[in-house]
Amino acid sequence: MSSASALRSLRSVAVSSSRARLAAPKSGASKLQQLLVTGRAVTQCQRSFSVSARSFGEGASDVAVSSKLSEEIKYEQEAASADGAAEPDFIKEFKSKGVWTVVDNAGQDEITLTRKFGNESLRLMFSIADLQAEEDPAYEEDGAEAEDADADAEPSNTSPIRASLSITKSNGSGALNIDAVCQEGRFIVDNIAYYKDAQEGTELTAEADWKRRGLYLGPVFETLDTGVQEEFEKYLTERGVDDTLATFIPEYAEYKEQQEYVKWLSNVKTFIDL
Structure with missing residues (x-):
């Protein structure tokens, strides 16, 4: 009443x-x-x-908020139905190759890809937090002339995704950590760090992260000799860290972000309705 x-x-x-x-x-x-x-x-x-x-809740605005959330959920669900299968074809195709295993936990913003290569274990991590919002109107207005000049150019990926790759060996105690960025369908390596202690280099704890802060992590990759850079890029490509993977990661990040967004809408609505 x-x-x-x-x-x-x-x-x-x-x-x-x-x-x-x-x-x-x-x-x-x-x-x-x-x-x-x-x-x-x-x-x-x-x-x-x-x-x-x-x-109806404790606030006068509860019903209105709940209604708007319902509209957004319905819109997202209809858009997902229009796209077809629950799992997109690009994910099915990626998994069918059997190279990388996707570890994706609901409610988490990080995705992990793992694989074996001989006696090596590779773990690549990236986060949907790196996804950028669409360009704001001020930026678009300032860059209107540049856009007109590049109208015929192919659109570039405006959401670079950072990736952290760790490589360990079953017959060794060390670890390599490679920090890179997936952008425009390729990996751009920033840094390669070596750790004598594999656990110290790969453990995902606050204590391990604190210990890593005081260590020398190697030079900036682009300052290395060109020949060294080229050979190391071949080293990564051989292990499946290639252009195909660099294209997959931003696509999967967008897919993951959308899934989490719909869950967020539903969870918030449930809370408001209590």
């Missing part, structure tokens, strides 16, 4: 009670009995209003 309805009910009860008292004969019920009857009616109405208010 809304506030207006409650007030109308209270007024109705008050008017009815007044009329009853005016119409009642002097020899009828006592004033005390009449007051008790009127009080019970008002209390019952107030209790009904209180229950109705709680059923």
Whole structure:
């Protein structure tokens, strides 16, 4: 029951009670009995209003927020249905090759790819947090002339995704950590770090991260001799860290972000509706 309805009910009860008292004969019920009857009616109405208010949440905006969330969920679900299968073809094709295993935990913003290469174990991690929002209007206005000049050029990937690759060996204690960026269908290596202790180089704990901060992590990759850079790029390509993977990672990040977004909408709506 809304506030207006409650007030109308209270007024109705008050008017009815007044009329009853005016119409009642002097020899009828006592004033005390009449007051008790009127009080019970008002209390019952107030209790009904209180229950109705709680059923819609504690705030006046709850219903409106819930409604908008429902609209957004419906829109996203319809868009997903229009796209077809629950799992896109590019993911099925990637998995069918049997090279990399995708480890994707619901509710987490990081995705892990793992594989074996001889006596080596490779683990590549990336996050959907790196996805950038669409360019803001101010940027688009400032760059209008540049866009017109490059109108015939192919669109570039505006959302570079950082990737962290670790390589360990079953017959060794060390580890290599390669920091790179997936952009425009290729890997751009930033840094290659070596750790004598494989656990120290690959463990995902705050303590291990703190220990790594004080270590020398090697030079910036682009400052290395050109020949060294080229050979190391071949080293990575041989292990499946290639242009195909660099194209897959941003696509999967967008797919993952969309899945988490729909779950977020549903979770928030459920909370609002409680």
